[in-house]
Amino acid sequence: MPTEILMPALSPTMEEGTLAKWLVKEGDTVASGDLLAEIETDKATMEFEAVDEGVIGKILVPEGSEGVKVNTAIAVLLADGESADDVDAAPAAKPEVSAPETGVGNDNGGPKEAPAPTTAPASPAPAAPAAADGSRIFASPLARRIAADKGLDLAAISGSGPRGRIVKADVEGATAAPKAEAQPAAAPATAAPAAPAAPAGPSADAVAKMYEGRDYEEVKLDGMRKTIAARLSEAKQTIPHFYLRRDIQLDALLKFRGELNKQLEGRGVKLSVNDFIIKAVALALQSVPEANAVWAGDRVLQMKASDVAVAVAIEGGLFTPVLQDADIKSLSSLSTEMKDLATRARDRKLAPHEYQGGSFAISNLGMFGIDNFDAIVNPPHAGILAVGSGVKKPVVGADGELKVATVMSVTMSVDHRVIDGALGANLLTAIVENLENPMVMLA
Known part of the structure; x- marks a missing residue:
């Protein structure tokens, strides 16, 4: 079964990023540790490495795409014996991305909407697991699929991949152990009255209306500027x-x-x-x-x-x-x-x-x-x-x-x-x- 390559979390606080550049193309053979893409976070541009070997079957998210959510499928990896036909036969799943601007305006003066991707990604791997304390366990899609088939608890497996990520080799030789029974959920506490929301400034449309008829250039906020604005306002x-x-x-x-x-x-x-x-x-x-x-x-x-x-x-x-x-x-x-x-x-x-x-x-x-x-x-x-x-x-x-x-x-x-x-x-x-x-x- 084709394996999804997911948008990685390159820092503990990363929720989305920009797929700045692909370093591979469809049909390329990759091994664990090979560079796949350059990912822009709110602070830096970092290289993303492959954790499994195979052939790049389909690229689902084009380079330049902004706002790609962590764990969104960005490409599909084919194992030995699989072909691109296996990808096309898989159920469709829409990646969560913001398409790059084309620079061509629509009738209202805004950026023209990009067409929806026609390539259907492979069937999804099991959902990203979490440890008992709620923290995320980093594992490749192939490792998650093998673990699910063998009944393995990923929380009990140490990863040997980049930044401790669990990869195929870590789960192939592991044997299933009984999982601890989940504790019954505690009775919900009586909800406290919500604190009044902090007053927000005028909306973007309201500000633009104030300057209607005046010449100005609209500067789009990049990830860094958005993060600085949010964190320092909160601070x-x-x-x-x-x-x-x-x-x-x-x-x-x-x-x-x-x-x-x-x-x-x-x-x-x-x-x-x-x-x-x-x-x-x-x-x-x-x-x-x-x-x-x-x-x-x-x-x-x-x-x-x-x-x-x-x-x-x-x-x-x-x-x-x-x-x-x-x-x-x-x-x-x-x-x-x-x-x-x-x-x-x-x-x-x-x-x-x-x-x-x-x-x-x-x-x-x-x-x-x-x-x-x-x-x-x-x-x-x-x-x-x-x-x-x-x-x-x-x-x-x-x-x-x-x-x-x-x-x-x-x-x-x-x-x-x-x-x-x-x-x-x-x-x-x-x-x-x-x-x-x-x-x-x-x-």
């Missing part, structure tokens, strides 16, 4: 933010940085002020460990290592790649790693594990001439440091004398569910002390 509405502000004198740091960069010229390393900020934050999270935490719904997870996220602006949005164990890495290591992450972020080549996680973030707009600003906490982080530019200002020294210093303004946005005012003040003080006494960070 601003649900996270109880408060803000702490400090000025930091940078003269000692700038002098120390200049001396280090002269010594590092032979190694091709040039430290930026941002590298020092990353290190200062990482060490401060170790000095104030209660603040090195994340919000987890009904509990707080206090982290051991300092994993610091840094916002990187890219065309159409931003990434927050995470520098893990930043507290124990040297300044030169942090600098090299940050440059690599930023470059791959702009090329949308980061893997999910490189931009997920962390307990605290940094957003630096100083290089754009911004003196100060307030950033939105990126959940589940407990805080984010908004960094402005260093500006020459008159300050009063410890001896009471007026002098000129390079001053950088920072604002720390904090999730009050995780960090209270005094704790946040301690964390920000530790960051300031690290930056104003940079040699301490090397001790």
